[in-house]
Amino acid sequence: MPELADIWNVLFLRDYNTRLVVICTMLLGCACGLMGGFLLLRKRSLMGDTLSHATLPGVGLSFMLAVALGGDGKSLPILLAGAAITGVIGCAAVLFIREQTRIKDDAAMGIVLSVFFGAGVAILGVIQTMPEGSAAGLESFIYGKTASMVMSDFQILVLVTICVITCSLLLFKEFRLLCFDETFAAALGWPVKFLDILLLALITAVTVAGLQAVGLILIIAFLITPAAAARFWTNQLDRMLVLSALIGAASGWLGASLSAFIPRLPAGAVIVLVAALFFVVSMLIGTERGVMIRFLRQSQLKKRMGRQHLLRALYEILEGGRVTEELNIRTVPFRQIRGRRTWSDTQLRDYIRRAYNDGLVEAPNKVDSILLTKTGLAEAAQVTRNHRLWEMYLIEYADVATSRVDRDADMVEHILGEKMVTRLEDKLQAYRSAGSLVPQSPHPIHPGD
Amino acid sequence: MSQASDSFMQIEQPGISSRSLPLKIRDLTVAYHRKPVIWDIDLSIPEGKLVSIVGPNGAGKSTLIKACLELIPRTSGEVSIYGQSYKKARKRVGYVPQRESVDWDFPVSALDVVAMGTYGKLGWFRRVSKRSKALSMEALERVGLADYAHRQISQLSGGQQQRTFLARALVQDADIYFMDEPFAAVDAATERAIVELLKELQKRGKTVLVVHHDLATVPQYFDWTVLLNMRVVAAGPTDEVFTQENLRRTYGGKLTLFTQAANEVVQSR
Numbered sequence: 001m002p003e004l005a006d007i008w009n010v011l012f013l014r015d016y017n018t019r020l021v022v023i024c025t026m027l028l029g030c031a032c033g034l035m036g037g038f039l040l041l042r043k044r045s046l047m048g049d050t051l052s053h054a055t056l057p058g059v060g061l062s063f064m065l066a067v068a069l070g071g072d073g074k075s076l077p078i079l080l081a082g083a084a085i086t087g088v089i090g091c092a093a094v095l096f097i098r099e100q101t102r103i104k105d106d107a108a109m110g111i112v113l114s115v116f117f118g119a120g121v122a123i124l125g126v127i128q129t130m131p132e133g134s135a136a137g138l139e140s141f142i143y144g145k146t147a148s149m150v151m152s153d154f155q156i157l158v159l160v161t162i163c164v165i166t167c168s169l170l171l172f173k174e175f176r177l178l179c180f181d182e183t184f185a186a187a188l189g190w191p192v193k194f195l196d197i198l199l200l201a202l203i204t205a206v207t208v209a210g211l212q213a214v215g216l217i218l219i220i221a222f223l224i225t226p227a228a229a230a231r232f233w234t235n236q237l238d239r240m241l242v243l244s245a246l247i248g249a250a251s252g253w254l255g256a257s258l259s260a261f262i263p264r265l266p267a268g269a270v271i272v273l274v275a276a277l278f279f280v281v282s283m284l285i286g287t288e289r290g291v292m293i294r295f296l297r298q299s300q301l302k303k304r305m306g307r308q309h310l311l312r313a314l315y316e317i318l319e320g321g322r323v324t325e326e327l328n329i330r331t332v333p334f335r336q337i338r339g340r341r342t343w344s345d346t347q348l349r350d351y352i353r354r355a356y357n358d359g360l361v362e363a364p365n366k367v368d369s370i371l372l373t374k375t376g377l378a379e380a381a382q383v384t385r386n387h388r389l390w391e392m393y394l395i396e397y398a399d400v401a402t403s404r405v406d407r408d409a410d411m412v413e414h415i416l417g418e419k420m421v422t423r424l425e426d427k428l429q430a431y432r433s434a435g436s437l438v439p440q441s442p443h444p445i446h447p448g449d
Numbered sequence: 450m451s452q453a454s455d456s457f458m459q460i461e462q463p464g465i466s467s468r469s470l471p472l473k474i475r476d477l478t479v480a481y482h483r484k485p486v487i488w489d490i491d492l493s494i495p496e497g498k499l500v501s502i503v504g505p506n507g508a509g510k511s512t513l514i515k516a517c518l519e520l521i522p523r524t525s526g527e528v529s530i531y532g533q534s535y536k537k538a539r540k541r542v543g544y545v546p547q548r549e550s551v552d553w554d555f556p557v558s559a560l561d562v563v564a565m566g567t568y569g570k571l572g573w574f575r576r577v578s579k580r581s582k583a584l585s586m587e588a589l590e591r592v593g594l595a596d597y598a599h600r601q602i603s604q605l606s607g608g609q610q611q612r613t614f615l616a617r618a619l620v621q622d623a624d625i626y627f628m629d630e631p632f633a634a635v636d637a638a639t640e641r642a643i644v645e646l647l648k649e650l651q652k653r654g655k656t657v658l659v660v661h662h663d664l665a666t667v668p669q670y671f672d673w674t675v676l677l678n679m680r681v682v683a684a685g686p687t688d689e690v691f692t693q694e695n696l697r698r699t700y701g702g703k704l705t706l707f708t709q710a711a712n713e714v715v716q717s718r
Binding site (some may be wrong): 041043102170171172173174176177179180181183184185186187188189190231234235236237240 | 552
C-alpha cells in the first residue's frame with residue numbers, strides 16, 4: 001500500500017516522477033471537457049469516436065514513412081501528425097458517405113470506425129514483421145500509456161489547451177449558434193462549413209494530443225462524460241462548459257494520481273472511471289436535471305396538489321352546495337371527504353396528517369372526523385376561489401386558456417392581471433346570485449366516485 | 450456573364466420601381482438527389498405585402514424559402530432581393546425556420562435565443578452587447594414573453610417557443626421576412642399574437658412571406674398568396690388568386706374530395 005504522504009505528494013504535484021504526467025492529464029481533461037461540450041451539443045459524439053479510431057492507421061503509416069525516409073520512426077510529432085491526417089480522412093469519409101448516398105449517419109460511422117481501426121491493426125501487424133520495426137510501443141496509442149509521457153507531450157498539450165480555450169472564448173457565440181441552429185447561422189451568412197471544420201479541427205487536436213494519455217479507444221469517454229455530467233447542473237451553456245472543463249481536469253488529476261501509486265493500473269482506464277464517477281454523481285444529485293431533483297419536484301407537486309384537493313373538498317362540503325355568506329366550521333366525517341374524490345384511504349390519511357402538521361386541520365378523534373382550523377379555512381377559501389376562477393377562465397376563454405392556466409398558482413392575479421380577475425369574479429358573482437356556486441365543471445365530481 | 454443575367458436586366462428596364470422589388474425569382478429550379486423539387490419558379494412579390502405560400506405536402510414550400518436564402522444550392526435560376534443577390538441583401542432579410550428544426554433541450558434561455566438575431570450585425574468575436582440584450586428584451590416583450598426571458602427554452606410551451614423564434618426574427622430588424630410554418634401546432638392565443646405581429650410588420654412597410662398550411666385562414670390573414678405545387682400555380686392578390694379552381698389545380702383530387710364530402714354533409718342536414 002502506498003503511504004499517505006506519497007499520496008499527498010502525488011496529488012499535490014510534489015512528486016517529481018508523476019508531476020508531469022498529472023499536469024498533462026489535467027490539461028488534457030480541461031481541453032477535452034470544453035470540446036466535449038460542443039461535441040455533445042452538436043450531436044456528434046459518435047463522430048468523435050470515429051475520429052479517434054481512424055487515427056490508428058495514421059500512426060502506423062507515419063511510422064513506416066519515417067523509417068523509409070531513414071528517420072526515427074518514433075518521433076512523436078510525426079506520429080501525431082499522421083494520426084490527425086487519417087482521423088480527419090475518417091471523418092471526411094463519414095461526411096462523404098452521408099451526403100452522397102442515402103446511408104444514415106450511424107451506419108456510415110460504424111463502417112468507417114471499424115474499417116479504419118482494422119486497417120490500423122493490420123498496419124501495426126505489418127510493422128512488427130519489418131526488420132527495422134522496433135515498433136514496440138506503437139500499441140500504446142490504442143490503450144494509452146500515461147507513464148511514458150515526456151516533456152514534448154507536455155508542450156503539445158499546453159499548446160492544444162491554450163488553442164482550445166482561446167477559440168472557445170473568442171468564438172463562443174459562433175459555436176453556440178452553430179450547435180443550436182445551423183440553418184439560422186447559414187442564413188445570417190456565416191461560413192458554417194468553416195466553423196464546423198474549425199470545431200472538428202479543435203476536436204481532432206484534442207483527440208490526437210490525448211492518444212498518449214488515454215488511448216484512442218477511451219478518449220471518446222474523456223470527451224463526452226465530463227460534458228454530459230456538467231449538463232445535469234446547469235441550463236446555461238457557458239456555465240456548462242466551464243464545469244465540464246473542471247470535471248475533465250479533476251478526472252485527469254485524480255485518475256492519473258490514482259494510477260500513479262497503484263502499480264499496474266492503467267491511467268487511461270482510471271481517468272475514464274473517475275469521469276464516470278463524476279457522471280453518476282451528477283446524474284443523481286445534479287441541481288438542474290438530476291434524478292433526485294426531478295423526483296423531489298414531482299413529489300412536492302404531488303403533496304401540494306394533495307393539500308389543495310383536501311382543503312377544497314373540505315370547503316365544498318362545508319358549503320354543502322348552497323350559497324352562504326358565512327361558513328360555519330364543523331367536523332366532517334372522514335368517509336364524506338373520502339367520497340369527494342378518487343383517492344385511496346392511505347393517500348387521504350397522508351394528506352390529512354400533513355395538513356394536521358401544518359396546523360390547517362384538527363382531528364379530534366384522530367381518524368374519523370376532521371375539523372378545519374381558522375388558518376385552514378382561510379387557505380381553503382383561497383384555494384377554492386382560485387380553482388373557481390381558473391374554472392371560469394377555462395370556460396370563458398377556452399381557446400387561449402391552455403397556455404395560461406396554472407392551477408398551482410397562489411395568486412391568479414399574477415398571471416391573468418387584476419382586470420381579468422375582476423371580470424371573472426363578476427361572472428362568478430352572477431352565478432352565485434343565480435343560486436349556483438360555480439359554473440358547471442366539465443368533469444363533475446359525484447360523491448362516492 | 451450569361452444570357453440569363455442579360456435578360457434579367459432587360460426585364461428590369463421598364464420601371465425603375467420594379468428594380469427594388471423585395472423578392473424577384475426567375476426560373477428557379479431546385480433538385481434533391483436528382484429529383485427536382487421545385488421547377489422553373491417565376492415570382493415577384495411587391496413591397497409591403499403579407500404573403501402566404503400555400504400548397505400540399507412536398508410541394509416545395511420550405512425548399513422555395515431555403516433556396517431564396519441560399520441555404521440549399523439551386524440547380525438553376527436567380528433570386529434577387531431588393532434587386533441584389535442574397536449575399537448583398539442579407540442584412541435586410543429576417544428568417545424564422547421551422548420550430549422542429551432545432552433541439553429545444555439546448556442549454557440556452559429564451560433571451561439567448563432571441564439575441565441570436567443580433568449576431569448578424571455583431572461581427573466576429575464580438576460578445577453580445579448590452580444594447581443587443583435590451584433589443585432582445587424588447588422583442589420578447591412584443592411577443593408577450595418578457596416574463597419568460599430567463600427560462601430555459603425546453604420549459605416553454607410549443608407556442609412560446611414559436612414566439613421566441615419570431616422575436617429572434619424581429620431583432621434582425623429586416624425589411625423582408627421569410628417564415629417557415631410559424632403557425633404549425635400553436636395554440637389559438639399564439640396564433641392571434643402572431644397574426645397581430647405580422648399585420649404590425651406590414652404596417653411598417655415590411656414584406657413578409659409565410660409558409661402556411663391552414664387554407665381556412667388564408668383569406669383572413671394574407672393579402673397576397675402564392676399557390677405552389679412544384680411550380681407556381683398562381684400568385685397574386687389573395688382575393689383574385691384564392692379561387693376554387695386554383696385550389697383544385699394546386700391540391701388536385703384531394704381537395705375536391707374534401708369539398709365534395711363537405712357539400713354532402715351540408716346537404717344531408
